[in-house]
Amino acid sequence: MRQIHHEIPFLAKLLGVASVRHPRDPASAQIARSLWQITQAIILFAVIAWLIHAGAAAMEYRWQWYRVGPFFYRIIDGEFIPGPLIKGIIVTLKLAAISSVLSILIGALTAIGRLSNSIAGRAIATTYLEIIRNTPLLVQLFMFYFVLAPIFGIDRFWAGVLCLAAFEGSFAAEIIRGGIQAVERGQYEAGDATGLSKFDKYRYVIIPQALPLILPPLTGLLISLIKHSAIVSVIAVAELTTEGLNLISDTYMAFEIWFIVAGMYLVLTTSLSVLVNILEVKMNRAR
Amino acid sequence: MTHTPATASKTDPNILISFDGVSKWFDNFQALRDINLLVKQGERVVVCGPSGSGKSTMIRCVNQLETHQRGVIHVCGREVYGNMKELEKVRREVGMVFQSFNLFPHMSILENVTLAPVRNIKLSRGEANEIALHYLERVQIADQADKFPSQLSGGQQQRVAIARALAMKPRVMLFDEPTSALDPEMINEVLDVMTELADEGMTMMVVTHEMGFAREVADRVVFMDEGRVEENCSKDEFFTGGRGERAQIFLSKILQH
Ligand SMILES: Nc1ncnc2c1ncn2[C@@H]1O[C@H](COP(=O)(O)OP(=O)(O)O)[C@@H](O)[C@H]1O
Ligand SMILES: [Mg+2]
Numbered sequence: 001m002r003q004i005h006h007e008i009p010f011l012a013k014l015l016g017v018a019s020v021r022h023p024r025d026p027a028s029a030q031i032a033r034s035l036w037q038i039t040q041a042i043i044l045f046a047v048i049a050w051l052i053h054a055g056a057a058a059m060e061y062r063w064q065w066y067r068v069g070p071f072f073y074r075i076i077d078g079e080f081i082p083g084p085l086i087k088g089i090i091v092t093l094k095l096a097a098i099s100s101v102l103s104i105l106i107g108a109l110t111a112i113g114r115l116s117n118s119i120a121g122r123a124i125a126t127t128y129l130e131i132i133r134n135t136p137l138l139v140q141l142f143m144f145y146f147v148l149a150p151i152f153g154i155d156r157f158w159a160g161v162l163c164l165a166a167f168e169g170s171f172a173a174e175i176i177r178g179g180i181q182a183v184e185r186g187q188y189e190a191g192d193a194t195g196l197s198k199f200d201k202y203r204y205v206i207i208p209q210a211l212p213l214i215l216p217p218l219t220g221l222l223i224s225l226i227k228h229s230a231i232v233s234v235i236a237v238a239e240l241t242t243e244g245l246n247l248i249s250d251t252y253m254a255f256e257i258w259f260i261v262a263g264m265y266l267v268l269t270t271s272l273s274v275l276v277n278i279l280e281v282k283m284n285r286a287r
Numbered sequence: 288m289t290h291t292p293a294t295a296s297k298t299d300p301n302i303l304i305s306f307d308g309v310s311k312w313f314d315n316f317q318a319l320r321d322i323n324l325l326v327k328q329g330e331r332v333v334v335c336g337p338s339g340s341g342k343s344t345m346i347r348c349v350n351q352l353e354t355h356q357r358g359v360i361h362v363c364g365r366e367v368y369g370n371m372k373e374l375e376k377v378r379r380e381v382g383m384v385f386q387s388f389n390l391f392p393h394m395s396i397l398e399n400v401t402l403a404p405v406r407n408i409k410l411s412r413g414e415a416n417e418i419a420l421h422y423l424e425r426v427q428i429a430d431q432a433d434k435f436p437s438q439l440s441g442g443q444q445q446r447v448a449i450a451r452a453l454a455m456k457p458r459v460m461l462f463d464e465p466t467s468a469l470d471p472e473m474i475n476e477v478l479d480v481m482t483e484l485a486d487e488g489m490t491m492m493v494v495t496h497e498m499g500f501a502r503e504v505a506d507r508v509v510f511m512d513e514g515r516v517e518e519n520c521s522k523d524e525f526f527t528g529g530r531g532e533r534a535q536i537f538l539s540k541i542l543q544h
Contacts, residue, residue, distance in 0.1 A: 130409065146453055184388035184389075186385060187391065189352050189385065189389060190376065190391065192352060192380075193452075193457060194402070194403035195376075195378035195379035195403060195407050196374060196406055196407065197406070197407075198371070200407075204391075204406065205391055205402075208390070209391075209393055
């Protein structure tokens with residue numbers, strides 16, 4: 001009897017039924033709400049999966065999931081041989097990492113240019129931003145690959161890296177500029193009034209206060225850069241999307257491979273977001 | 288031979304601040320109209336006047352937080368205008384205390400006070416800490432040195448701001464309504480520190496509505512209205528009737544509180 005009494009509220013909570021003993025327990029209400037939301041999501045996904053399945057069956061698509069293993073890797077004589085998908089995602093990561101670093105650099109320089117008193121600095125920064133913002137990314141990619149690459153003798157990988165860096169750099173520039181401008185005017189004045197040089201003022205007073213405003217949107221931008229990097233498949237850089245395209249033309253397994261490629265991007269970006277969130281929480285707690 | 292303030296301040300080392308025909312515009316709005324003013328070594332000048340009369344703008348021109356468009360300003364023998372290197376030198380001789388404290392929120396109290404000495408005159412950490420603690424003691428807040436600004440009351444923060452300005456060993460201190468943002472019970476702890484500073488002979492330019500402080504501490508009172516210096520006379524003259532009609536009205540309004 002005693003034990004049953006103990007179990008009931010717990011079960012009630014799990015099922016989202018308001019507990020008898022605490023009819024308005026906010027925690028159980030919240031659990032009920034999230035359970036309902038999870039159920040909704042599951043139903044939605046089931047419907048979509050069924051639609052795809054039914055559609056594929058109607059067009060007599062032959063699923064061949066059993067063949068996808070070697071697309072990731074094979075083990076021959078105990079040796080690990082990466083398949084095209086693993087090779088592709090490594091190139092994607094390399095591409096994204098290098099262009100991230102470059103786009104932060106470009107963004108910082110552009111922000112400094114726009115905030116500076118130098119007319120040349122402002123003009124260059126503004127011109128760059130206007131060009132990047134007002135032309136399609138695809139056209140920018142072609143400019144880098146067909147015009148700049150042959151002139152400066154760079155290969156397709158670096159053409160892709162530079163194009164992505166230039167594109168994301170324009171967004172990074174605005175994020176950085178916004179963060180710096182969000183620091184209160186009184187802070188600039190206190191820095192000036194104590195006779196700090198312009199460099200010291202930014203280094204010790206402004207930037208440390210701007211960073212917490214800049215970092216969250218900037219990491220978001222860099223994570224989305226991973227997705228944007230798919231566009232360089234257009235110039236056949238051997239990254240994940242290109243490898244996926246090649247596989248499809250070899251095997252005609254379009255459905256399986258697109259699902260896998262999308263899934264790989266999804267896993268990569270969501271796990272990075274989770275990681276960043278954890279780091280953010282830790283950083284806030286350290287303060 | 289005419290002796291303009293500007294030429295006087297170049298030759299007379301006792302004149303620390305001189306305004307000579309200074310005007311300033313915000314776009315089309317003229318905030319300062321032909322200001323002439325001298326502040327001598329050791330003088331305590333209180334600036335008062337109605338809100339919007341240009342008091343902040345004038346005091347902020349001294350260290351060029353605002354730039355003027357006409358006239359000449361000399362501070363500690365240097366003309367302030369344009370040249371950043373010269374301006375940095377002037378700013379290191381001029382301490383400023385703001386209405387809203389403007390402490391650096393991401394730094395401890397001690398770091399707030401040591402930043403300028405460490406960066407500007409390349410003191411070692413140890414020396415800077417020693418100086419900082421000395422000034423924090425003078426404003427009676429040394430026991431809070433490791434806290435952050437947000438952990439202090441307004442009055443405490445303003446005293447830290449004073450210590451921060453003093454740590455650069457300035458020759459002049461500027462105060463722009465240092466007690467206006469404070470709860471009433473904290474006003475005196477800040478005014479006391481300022482009075483002490485005045486007793487030690489610090490040259491001070493203080494924008495304030497605290498007429499009690501003016502009576503006690505000021506050598507001279509400057510009354511501003513609509514961007515002009517309307518009165519510039521000794522404290523006694525100002526408080527015993529040597530003032531014009533506008534100052535009269537202003538004073539009667541203020542003293543009603
Ligand atoms: N940054 C600014 N831009 C435009 N107008 C300003 C600015 N700062 C002050 N003013 C104007 O200049 C006048 C004088 O302002 P201020 O010096 O702050 O007056 P006070 O300190 O005597 O109250 C006011 O009319 C104010 O609106
Ligand atoms: Mg003011």
